[in-house]
Amino acid sequence: xxxxxxxxxxxxxxxxxxxxxxxxxxxxxxxxxxxxxxxxxxxxxxxxxxxxxxxxxxxxxxxxxxxxxxxxxxxxxxxxxxxxxxxxxxxxxxxxxxxxxxxxxxxxxxxxxxxxxxxxxxxxxxxxxxxxxxxxxxxxxxxxxxxxxxxxxxxxxxxxxxxxxxxxxxxxxxxxxxxxxxxxxxxxxxxxxxxxxxxxxxxxxxxxxxxxxxxxxxxxxxxxxxxxxxxxxxxxxxxxxxxxxxxxxxxxxxxxxxxxxxxxxxxxxxxxxxxxxxxxxx
Amino acid sequence: xxxxxxxxxxxxxxxxxxxxxxxxxxxxxxxxxxxxxxxxxxxxxxxxxxxxxxxxxxxxxxxxxxxxxxxxxxxxxxxxxxxxxxxxxxxxxxxxxxxxxxxxxxxxxxxxxxxxxxxxxxxxxxxxxxxxxxxxxxxxxxxxxxxxxxxxxxxxxxxxxxxxxxxxxxxxxxxxxxxxxxxxxxxxxxxxxxxxxxxxxxxxxxxxxxxxxxxxxxxxxxxxxxxxxxxxxxxxxxxxxxxxxxxxxxxxxxxxxxxxxxxxxxxxxxxxxxxxxxxxxxxxxxxxxxxxxxxxxxxxxxxxxxxxx
Numbered sequence: 001x002x003x004x005x006x007x008x009x010x011x012x013x014x015x016x017x018x019x020x021x022x023x024x025x026x027x028x029x030x031x032x033x034x035x036x037x038x039x040x041x042x043x044x045x046x047x048x049x050x051x052x053x054x055x056x057x058x059x060x061x062x063x064x065x066x067x068x069x070x071x072x073x074x075x076x077x078x079x080x081x082x083x084x085x086x087x088x089x090x091x092x093x094x095x096x097x098x099x100x101x102x103x104x105x106x107x108x109x110x111x112x113x114x115x116x117x118x119x120x121x122x123x124x125x126x127x128x129x130x131x132x133x134x135x136x137x138x139x140x141x142x143x144x145x146x147x148x149x150x151x152x153x154x155x156x157x158x159x160x161x162x163x164x165x166x167x168x169x170x171x172x173x174x175x176x177x178x179x180x181x182x183x184x185x186x187x188x189x190x191x192x193x194x195x196x197x198x199x200x201x202x203x204x205x206x207x208x209x210x211x212x213x214x215x216x217x218x219x220x221x222x223x224x225x226x227x228x229x230x231x232x233x234x235x236x237x238x239x240x241x242x243x244x245x246x247x248x249x250x251x252x253x254x255x256x257x258x259x260x261x262x263x264x265x266x267x268x269x270x271x272x273x274x275x276x277x278x279x280x281x282x
Numbered sequence: 283x284x285x286x287x288x289x290x291x292x293x294x295x296x297x298x299x300x301x302x303x304x305x306x307x308x309x310x311x312x313x314x315x316x317x318x319x320x321x322x323x324x325x326x327x328x329x330x331x332x333x334x335x336x337x338x339x340x341x342x343x344x345x346x347x348x349x350x351x352x353x354x355x356x357x358x359x360x361x362x363x364x365x366x367x368x369x370x371x372x373x374x375x376x377x378x379x380x381x382x383x384x385x386x387x388x389x390x391x392x393x394x395x396x397x398x399x400x401x402x403x404x405x406x407x408x409x410x411x412x413x414x415x416x417x418x419x420x421x422x423x424x425x426x427x428x429x430x431x432x433x434x435x436x437x438x439x440x441x442x443x444x445x446x447x448x449x450x451x452x453x454x455x456x457x458x459x460x461x462x463x464x465x466x467x468x469x470x471x472x473x474x475x476x477x478x479x480x481x482x483x484x485x486x487x488x489x490x491x492x493x494x495x496x497x498x499x500x501x502x503x504x505x506x507x508x509x510x511x512x513x514x515x516x517x518x519x520x521x522x523x524x525x526x527x528x529x530x531x532x533x534x535x536x537x538x539x540x541x542x543x544x545x546x547x548x549x550x551x552x553x554x555x556x557x558x559x560x561x562x563x564x565x566x567x568x569x570x571x572x573x574x575x576x577x578x579x580x581x582x583x584x585x586x587x588x589x590x591x
Binding site: 049052214217218219220221241244245 | 580581584585587
């Protein structure tokens with residue numbers, strides 16, 4: 001008797017769980033050549049709302065964890081990803097060798113950001129010289145909940161926008177690439193098994209034009225990364241909506257080259273600076 | 283039934299016979315009916331109305347050992363003007379020693395002051411202490427008294443003792459409204475909830491209230507449903523209308539609206555006013571205000587823009 005294959009249902013990743021969209025909708029995902037791959041959930045604004053609630057709930061724990069601990073967890077994600085190298089290369093499609101290179105670059109990117117967790121404060125913070133008997137120290141603090149509209153690059157691009165947001169202690173709601181969302185859900189399975197607390201990363205799949213405006217306008221979202229928004233009008237309206245509660249907005253002028261050295265700009269974009277004065281000699 | 287109600291409290295055995303003669307509650311049926319009514323979809327303008335009605339029904343409550351005069355004053359200010367053009371809440375609910383502070387802060391605003399009394403939340407003290415607790419709260423200016431019943435006596439079957447305590451506290455209330463807290467989380471069965479509701483109403487309660495908020499589960503929808511059925515049946519039997527106040531565990535706008543649906547479908551819209559239905563809550567108000575703002579602005583609201591309490 002031949003065996004029936006067990007095929008994966010691609011769902012959302014919210015608060016550490018994998019729910020279907022509350023709307024019950026899905027949309028077909030096709031490969032670059034137009035072949036049907038799978039149906040992905042088409043998240044609604046209410047899923048986005050729930051994801052923000054989950055991210056907010058996870059924020060105190062994640063931002064309060066030690067930098068060392070966050071680094072370890074990011075490194076753990078890299079380990080888990082390495083273990084699923086073949087699966088991710090398969091899902092990426094295209095040439096086998098090119099796909100494996102992409103996966104390796106993604107693992108390396110995670111390890112690179114993992115190392116930054118306990119160094120960003122030294123690089124981005126400062127002991128400020130002041131004209132008075134005080135120590136004056138500036139230290140970076142996570143902004144809060146970051147909405148991330150992920151770029152089309154389904155793996156390296158995705159990790160390159162998510163890792164810098166969470167390594168400093170932010171939590172995020174990711175809108176996965178609309179044409180190629182499957183890698184984001186498979187990555188969620190990696191995140192779910194990497195000691196990353198539920199809710200630190202929440203992944204929505206669906207229409208960018210449907211989800212991004214709600215996240216941009218949401219008063220409980222502290223920053224938005226519009227890297228993945230290709231439509232200039234949508235990006236502009238998101239920026240305008242984000243102004244209502246003075247969200248930090250990251251909107252690169254040109255599409256970034258994900259293979260290049262990322263620099264620390266993406267981490268510092270979602271940091272606040274806390275400055276404390278401490279009397280000297282007491 | 284009216285004729286029999288006049289003398290059900292004439293003796294312990296008559297009271298017991300009456301309470302145990304009440305029809306039993308179908309647990310599965312009550313759970314299902316409450317769950318089914320919870321699926322009603324209330325949207326747009328109806329939702330806006332429901333939110334404003336719910337705000338006007340809130341008994342804004344702080345019952346912590348750490349309560350201070352300042353906290354009560356801040357809560358009173360919020361009770362009068364919750365935010366934007368939202369209506370005032372119905373009442374604030376505090377411990378007896380803080381009633382004077384609340385009365386001072388709410389003078390002339392129309393927001394009532396409710397005080398818990400009778401050794402809240404356990405009720406484990408003598409009747410003398412319970413009565414003087416009530417007297418003090420009333421003397422300090424409380425408009426409403428939230429008393430707890432002696433659950434131990436009730437569960438042991440000493441219905442007359444519970445009845446007499448309620449009567450005594452009611453007498454101590456004078457003109458103040460008496461809300462009787464059944465603490466349904468400790469009553470074990472829905473049948474007991476129905477019996478305790480009738481017992482409290484017979485003894486002269488103006489309101490029956492589900493819970494202290496200190497015991498989980500608190501105001502679950504089926505319990506509220508049973509109490510609403512009790513006040514409906516009591517009015518049919520006696521012509522006297524009694525209010526209902528679910529308290530504890532109602533944290534979201536969705537929960538509040540489910541409660542309003544329960545009221546409308548069970549007791550009827552005579553009860554859909556702050557005079558006859560209250561929601562005992564503290565964190566609920568912020569959620570109602572956030573939903574209100576979401577409807578007004580079209581964007582999801584965030585807790586950063588509402589007061590901490």
